[in-house]
Amino acid sequence: MIQPGSESLRKIAVVGRGTAGSLAAASVTRLHPDGEHELHHIYDSRIPVIGVGEGSWPSLVQELHQLTSLPHEAVQQRLKGTRKYGVAFEGWGRRSRNFTHYFTPQQVSYAYHLSADLMGELLHESTRAQHIDARVLNINRVADGAEVEFEGRAPERYDLVFDARGFPKELLPEAHIDISFIPTNTAVIRRCPSIIEERQDGPVTEHTYTRAVARPHGWVFVIPLTAHTSYGYIFNRDVSSVGEVESDFDEFLEADGVPEFEQRAVIQFPNYVHRQIFDGAIARVGNAAAFMEPLEATAIVSAQLQVGMVLQIRLNRPIEHLARDAPAVNRFLINNMLCYGLFVGWHYSCGSSYDSEFWRHARGHVWPRHREAMDPEAVDCAALSKFDEMIDLLKAPVIDKGDWNRMCAVPLTSYAQMSQGLGC
Template sequence: MKIAVIGGGTAGHMAAAHISKHFPQFELYHIYDSKIPSIGVGEGTLPGFPVWLTEITGLDYPDLKELCQITIKYGNCFENWGNKHQQFMHHFYPIGDTYAYHISADQIVKILQDYISATHIDKKVIDLKSDGITVDIAFEDNTSLQADLAIDARGFPKSLNDNHLKLSLIPTNAALIRQCPGYDKRLVNVKMGEQLFQYESATRAVARPHGWIFVIPLTHRTSYGYIYNSSINSAEEIATDFDEFLSLEGVEFTGKQKKLNFPNFTQQTLFDGAIFKLGNAASFLEPLEATAIAVTLQQMYSFSHWPLGYLSQQKQRGKLKESNVQVLNRYLLKNIYKLSLFVGWHYAMGSAFDTEFWRFAKSNFQQGIQKLEDQEIIAEFDDYLQTGFDFDDPINQHEIFVNKTTQFQAIDDETNLAESNIKTFSQFPPQSFAEVGYGMGYFPEI
């Protein structure tokens, strides 16, 4: 059975490596035009990624630090968000034992190439046609290939159409990226209660007048990105405030910056029975909680569970049951809606800045949540809010919170498609709601 993975970025290489590892019986093709550069954004991850990467490569943190400049990520430090605290942490759980990585996307791709067993076709794909059973892949040089399944990981769609659903809870749509040489060796200091906690490495999300800036340390450089709304602020305004921020940080920037416009969207149909959309081709949210690679993993695990697991046991490729196709699509669509709700919620209390952007971001969430049509998701979100509120205040009673979260016993979520036995709202457990809710002042102090 022929499987084609189309795309030379992070998602495409992850899919090709995953299939090579878990489904060697398939005839695998990895197709991408090497002349098309990857966008190289999305260098924060969630804890599932280190587990997956070691499973695929056998490499642990010391090896990866040497090979591709990764650093440990213990969580996100939010600065100037909400109306209560100058800083707060959103950890991974159990706190102190669980971590993710900060990665160089280009270097991770190079590592994964060694673990892909596939026929590589270096051509530009100009069209995909599916009848629900087979896929015809047309190349720019007028040649073609037929496959039984195709995974389309070619990145953002050039334009949105009727199959794309906008995720309007997210108030940003653009980024200005700057790479600064050298590793930011400063510890991340966060005061919680009367104690000062120090983190060797964490992603910083710093609210600024026109949006927010991520700070991601690697061993050889630090990545900075100003996330904003291009309909509210100009690139010149962003660059000016970016300069001011870096000056306050004592960082000198002399290189080239990259401007990126991004849609917050999801495909309405990720799988039609033969073509599966993956990564940024399937959906995208702004990088506030570093969900891009985590979503790719969840999509990949789901697709592995079904249909790849099913087809690997079949002698012939028949038409897949439409009801199963719809179950997969509904699950993945609901997942991205949950993520957009969780990320959009971060803006609900505004920031330390009373500016046009933050007034819009705050009102956009309040209006957007009232327009959501899926009442099941809203009810589940409300349940997680209540559970988060019921925890001890993670800032003023941090030690009690840590002990309680360590003891907290989660139950299975509505599905095991993501290979998880932890109850989460998409990627995030009730502890996340506690830290973000109390941190930004959404929950009243008791």
């Protein structure tokens, strides 16, 4: 296959060794047609990678198979993974009943529950790169490429740099779109004993679901792996204290029959989208591009899209088109992340079984701000109108077959399942 952009993509850097950085480096190795290209994987070994249990979407199953050339069964076992068929919501919405958001085709399509650190190790084995252990000071756009500035070593120029360094230190209105109509900003992560027994003769094939359990101060995720079970309490530190949350977390684990746990981390996070995900030479991926709370496991699937689109446009389009292509790709990626944000924020719009300060705040004060935050003039894309179209379709007496495959980050079937479950 002739790839006209490959000649202008000879020297590539990936900065960061978390999930998104590892995915980017492995993708460059697989997709670049010329084995003579130069790939530098740059990271500071003094910065720890926090490995937590993670959910994903079904597209990851095939992608990991392609990136590693391993059978699906071997990939799942290496990840200490289970097969995720959807998200089981407990206590959400106004209907006072539990429900499940299934991947479709229902009971056929599955993703992985996986250990993020093990996924990184697996991807590193499939990556051909020069590893550079150094602190990166800046990544700057320069003529026909990007330059990485290091601490204690000379800067280097690259044709393309994937910036996977994680959250920004602070949100700046000129650089970031604030999507704080999602009402959470902190997670308490705990590791608990496994509830799924690992098999010696192959991968675990039973159907599992990420549990999303509404609680007075927010909600708790439960992600079953074969090595352990990952629990996380997601809340708003401006509404509830860490002490209040940990007390309720203890109560939840006791009721769930969990005898012991290891406290992993208390993580503060922003809900945001970067205004410049891709400029032609610098591609922000993963948490450097955007972040939102993990309710619908959008982190890995977003990184897949970001890495995949950037590499496809750089490899398959002549370099002369890059000045026109880059803004279009950037706008598409921003729009997709904002659509994810609207989908996630909408989950809170019908409250939960708890009439608590958090849920009143989420339903009555935070979600109503989404229209102002997503004003097309403020974000320069049409995410809000696409979201409104999906909601209007759900209200229609008949949905035409031509609309069945409509997407607003996720399929219409996902909107329909959530609408019916929440009572929205």
